[in-house]
Amino acid sequence: FQRLYNSNFPGVRSQHSATASQGDKYTRPAVKTEIPGPKSKVRQYRPRAIMCNTGALSFFCDFEQSKGNYLVDADENVLLDCFQQISSLPLGYNNQELLDLCKNDHFQATLLNRPALGTFPGLGFPQLVEDSLLRVPPPGLNQVITMACGSCSNENAYKAIFMWYMKKKRGQEMPVLDDLAYETCMKNQVPGSPKLSILSFDGAFHGRTLGTLSTTHSKPIHKLDIPAFDWPIAPFPRLKYPLEVHESENAAEEARCLEIVEDLINEWNTKAPVAGIVIEPIQAEGGDNHASCEFFRKLRDIALKYDIAFQVDEVQTGMAITGKWWAHEHWGLETPPDIVSFAKKMFVGGFYFSDAIRWNMGYRIYNTWMGEPSKLHFLKKTIEIVNSQNLVNQAQLTGDYLMKGLKELESAYPALLNSSRGQGLFCATSISGDGARDKVSKDLLNQGVLVGSCGNESIRFRPSLLFSPAHVDIVLDKLNVALNNV
Amino acid sequence: FQRLYNSNFPGVRSQHSATASQGDKYTRPAVKTEIPGPKSKVRQYRPRAIMCNTGALSFFCDFEQSKGNYLVDADENVLLDCFQQISSLPLGYNNQELLDLCKNDHFQATLLNRPALGTFPGLGFPQLVEDSLLRVPPPGLNQVITMACGSCSNENAYKAIFMWYMKKKRGQEMPVLDDLAYETCMKNQVPGSPKLSILSFDGAFHGRTLGTLSTTHSKPIHKLDIPAFDWPIAPFPRLKYPLEVHESENAAEEARCLEIVEDLINEWNTKAPVAGIVIEPIQAEGGDNHASCEFFRKLRDIALKYDIAFQVDEVQTGMAITGKWWAHEHWGLETPPDIVSFAKKMFVGGFYFSDAIRWNMGYRIYNTWMGEPSKLHFLKKTIEIVNSQNLVNQAQLTGDYLMKGLKELESAYPALLNSSRGQGLFCATSISGDGARDKVSKDLLNQGVLVGSCGNESIRFRPSLLFSPAHVDIVLDKLNVALNNV
Numbered sequence: 021f022q023r024l025y026n027s028n029f030p031g032v033r034s035q036h037s038a039t040a041s042q043g044d045k046y047t048r049p050a051v052k053t054e055i056p057g058p059k060s061k062v063r064q065y066r067p068r069a070i071m072c073n074t075g076a077l078s079f080f081c082d083f084e085q086s087k088g089n090y091l092v093d094a095d096e097n098v099l100l101d102c103f104q105q106i107s108s109l110p111l112g113y114n115n116q117e118l119l120d121l122c123k124n125d126h127f128q129a130t131l132l133n134r135p136a137l138g139t140f141p142g143l144g145f146p147q148l149v150e151d152s153l154l155r156v157p158p159p160g161l162n163q164v165i166t167m168a169c170g171s172c173s174n175e176n177a178y179k180a181i182f183m184w185y186m187k188k189k190r191g192q193e194m195p196v197l198d199d200l201a202y203e204t205c206m207k208n209q210v211p212g213s214p215k216l217s218i219l220s221f222d223g224a225f226h227g228r229t230l231g232t233l234s235t236t237h238s239k240p241i242h243k244l245d246i247p248a249f250d251w252p253i254a255p256f257p258r259l260k261y262p263l264e265v266h267e268s269e270n271a272a273e274e275a276r277c278l279e280i281v282e283d284l285i286n287e288w289n290t291k292a293p294v295a296g297i298v299i300e301p302i303q304a305e306g307g308d309n310h311a312s313c314e315f316f317r318k319l320r321d322i323a324l325k326y327d328i329a330f331q332v333d334e335v336q337t338g339m340a341i342t343g344k345w346w347a348h349e350h351w352g353l354e355t356p357p358d359i360v361s362f363a364k365k366m367f368v369g370g371f372y373f374s375d376a377i378r379w380n381m382g383y384r385i386y387n388t389w390m391g392e393p394s395k396l397h398f399l400k401k402t403i404e405i406v407n408s409q410n411l412v413n414q415a416q417l418t419g420d421y422l423m424k425g426l427k428e429l430e431s432a433y434p435a436l437l438n439s440s441r442g443q444g445l446f447c448a449t450s451i452s453g454d455g456a457r458d459k460v461s462k463d464l465l466n467q468g469v470l471v472g473s474c475g476n477e478s479i480r481f482r483p484s485l486l487f488s489p490a491h492v493d494i495v496l497d498k499l500n501v502a503l504n505n506v
Numbered sequence: 507f508q509r510l511y512n513s514n515f516p517g518v519r520s521q522h523s524a525t526a527s528q529g530d531k532y533t534r535p536a537v538k539t540e541i542p543g544p545k546s547k548v549r550q551y552r553p554r555a556i557m558c559n560t561g562a563l564s565f566f567c568d569f570e571q572s573k574g575n576y577l578v579d580a581d582e583n584v585l586l587d588c589f590q591q592i593s594s595l596p597l598g599y600n601n602q603e604l605l606d607l608c609k610n611d612h613f614q615a616t617l618l619n620r621p622a623l624g625t626f627p628g629l630g631f632p633q634l635v636e637d638s639l640l641r642v643p644p645p646g647l648n649q650v651i652t653m654a655c656g657s658c659s660n661e662n663a664y665k666a667i668f669m670w671y672m673k674k675k676r677g678q679e680m681p682v683l684d685d686l687a688y689e690t691c692m693k694n695q696v697p698g699s700p701k702l703s704i705l706s707f708d709g710a711f712h713g714r715t716l717g718t719l720s721t722t723h724s725k726p727i728h729k730l731d732i733p734a735f736d737w738p739i740a741p742f743p744r745l746k747y748p749l750e751v752h753e754s755e756n757a758a759e760e761a762r763c764l765e766i767v768e769d770l771i772n773e774w775n776t777k778a779p780v781a782g783i784v785i786e787p788i789q790a791e792g793g794d795n796h797a798s799c800e801f802f803r804k805l806r807d808i809a810l811k812y813d814i815a816f817q818v819d820e821v822q823t824g825m826a827i828t829g830k831w832w833a834h835e836h837w838g839l840e841t842p843p844d845i846v847s848f849a850k851k852m853f854v855g856g857f858y859f860s861d862a863i864r865w866n867m868g869y870r871i872y873n874t875w876m877g878e879p880s881k882l883h884f885l886k887k888t889i890e891i892v893n894s895q896n897l898v899n900q901a902q903l904t905g906d907y908l909m910k911g912l913k914e915l916e917s918a919y920p921a922l923l924n925s926s927r928g929q930g931l932f933c934a935t936s937i938s939g940d941g942a943r944d945k946v947s948k949d950l951l952n953q954g955v956l957v958g959s960c961g962n963e964s965i966r967f968r969p970s971l972l973f974s975p976a977h978v979d980i981v982l983d984k985l986n987v988a989l990n991n992v
Contacts, residue, residue: 075867075868075870076624076869076872077625077627077868078625078626079626080629080631081626081628081629082628082629083616083619083628084615086619091626105619105620105621105626105874106622106625108620108622109619109620113619114618114619118618119614119618122608122614122617122618123609126570128605128608128609129569129600130569131617132600132604132608133567133569133572133591133599133600134594134595134853135567135569136591136592136594138562138563139563139564139592140564140566140577140591141566141567142566142568142569143545143566143567143568167655168654168658169653169654169873169874169875170874171715171873172654172655172657172658172715175715175716176714176715179714182732183731183732185731195730201726201730201731202726202730205726205729205730205731205734206729207739208720208729208734208735208736208739209736212726212731213729213732213733213734214731214733215733216733217733222692228661228662228665228871228872228873229657229658229661229662229715229716230661230665230716230717230735231717234694234716237693239869240687240688240692241867241870243691243692243694243698243699244672244688244691244698245668245669245671245672245673245687245691245698245700246665246668246691247668247699247703247735247778249694249716249733249735250694251694253693253694292733363874364874367620381561381727382561382562382727383561383728384561384727385714386562386728387656387714388591388592388655388656388849388850389594389655398618
């Protein structure tokens, strides 16, 4: 295997490396112990305090020593972090401008006096929303609401869809006075609590609360033993990669899935009509599954045809990582989605929505905290940084460079590595063979490169937006070693 | 009506007033404009930026000018805040020790580098949990997990209950390999997604996400148009106040409700067995409805009799406001609850649970953020303050003083004011007559006293733990004026 990616990145490369150096304190990974190391292990076995998650716990972090793309663990191992707290830190660790913001008196007052945001917002809040969330709305969506996490964002988006659907059905915002709906809803009974559904896809992940979990179909560990709504589930296209090589069979697979979507809408019409469709632009937790832009355009058309809502869940794909601010901007939709939900790198959860979805009564969609306005200060500053440093474009270029390298590694390890796929920096690759993925993943970690895993045999890259070709070189180098070790 | 409450508070009074003065910058309300004033109104009508909540919006706040028990609004009105952001600020506004904490480097690193807490916690996290949440566990509960808001806390508590129930039923943590449960849960079908239920009460409020909303029965505006699980709903006792005067009829009412609880458990056994009971110690949103300690003890016994979980939702009652850290400590339970959920004044959501409820597989209960560790720094400091200033006891004494004053007002306005009820500072009173409650509430606001409302005719007091007899005097004085004006 010949490493080529050190010398042939397009002209912007040196600029990108400089950007990365500004953010980073470290220039390369440095591993002192096995990971998790002794200090992580000591902490792991403290009683009670790990909140029942020892099974999910990787290691403990020293956040004060971490910087930019490099995460330092409790044992002083310096790791190039390509996972960024499950894709939730857009600018890596301890960004200086965000740290400076933490020292600001106004920021601290916003943080400490956390309001009941829907009822007693701070006087600067409308402008703050304009300067943050409304700087980057998905095309065509003018409305926005915040929530505390991704699951709550999708739960409330579904509620907005149900409310919109019923408003449409009865031709007015609320039922007439004395309608049976008022009384029955208090008892969870029809017609006040209608039998409606959200159509989701095999392999989807939209959250773990009871409503969103009914649309999540990634792994049994997430769902087992939890009651669920009986809602329709369509197959998500199982495409062959590289997409450009398998165009016609992939198109057939997508057509099959779309046909089933329509069948399900018709089938559910008699038991729990489909009020909305929810989909991720790239199924993340489910295995980094892609579909073509045409698939999504046709799906949007189906929603229009049946007059049901079309929600794009951009909790993981949002905020520039795919090379556009919102991943669905790649699709070239003629009609925008009705709802786009977000969380993770946006610092706060919530969703954008169309004027048609907008509800007009207070307390219909509500929560004591409704997210947290201090997070919008982080978002506002981050948007400024992303724009001024052209990081959306950098995500695309660096992602292309990573994909090129992954495909070269595929050629070198054809029996092992396959199906490299990505959009911008949102990349994944699959490693075949029993336990091979976990072995490579662990080997990478012990070489100082932290990646995520998804599906049964994929590793996923969710680096910060400051990830540069220099970081890609390190990753590919270590991955080459890890593949060689299998 | 003779005001008596200015001169007869027990001996600790001057001490309490001094405490309040330390926290407050203002000594009395000062109202310059009608509320909401012109500056609140200007902001209210900015397009898009109020997040669809104009119907729930009261006014805009100037948090930087607010201090202790006094909230300053956008029009520079100084309000004595007896609602504290829907009961979510334990020490009022801009507490100096918490502000100092915001300036601390370690705090800022914890805040900015928000981790995926279940997988990559900070190295100080176990100790931080010990020093905050595990300093104040409900008696008998050793385990704790954090979540981002109250709704998510209850959603995940219900999941823990379902998992515990199924573990019990099959006699082991997970189904055997190849069990049908693994495959069916991915499709939302039995046996993997079992038909189980949570029993809740009329008038309850446990959240607004689809699972918790199925246990919320406060107002139609919360529930209308949203699909719900068909779960059993028992009547919550409708008691007559004062409780000590109506003992025998109240006891009969409670016996009636408990009998229906058992009937429902038996009835649901064939369609969706009850895995747990959830109840608030005082129904808050539903109208500040109390029940006797004996009622709760008997309810706990019923849960034991049928071997189902008993969850106490202390999202609003928790953290000292009732005169004990947890309201259910008043009950004298022989067997602790299985789960106690919290949020609001605890700064972060989550729930405590028993060793029996504890699950042992990673990712069973999980979320990317799982709350936020920086909030535990606020909690840790607040616990220190509450303990060193003896604020739990102060909540009891000041609450007793408030109740005494409310009952004196009842005597002065017998046709108007009734059913004053409370536990510590967690107090409410009812105002009879069409629209009278809203009129009094608005009058109080325009005199500079902010209270909450609940149910159809109640106002509720949810002041900070620094609320003192001197503040009570102001409230009673203004309430007297408002009642006079009706």
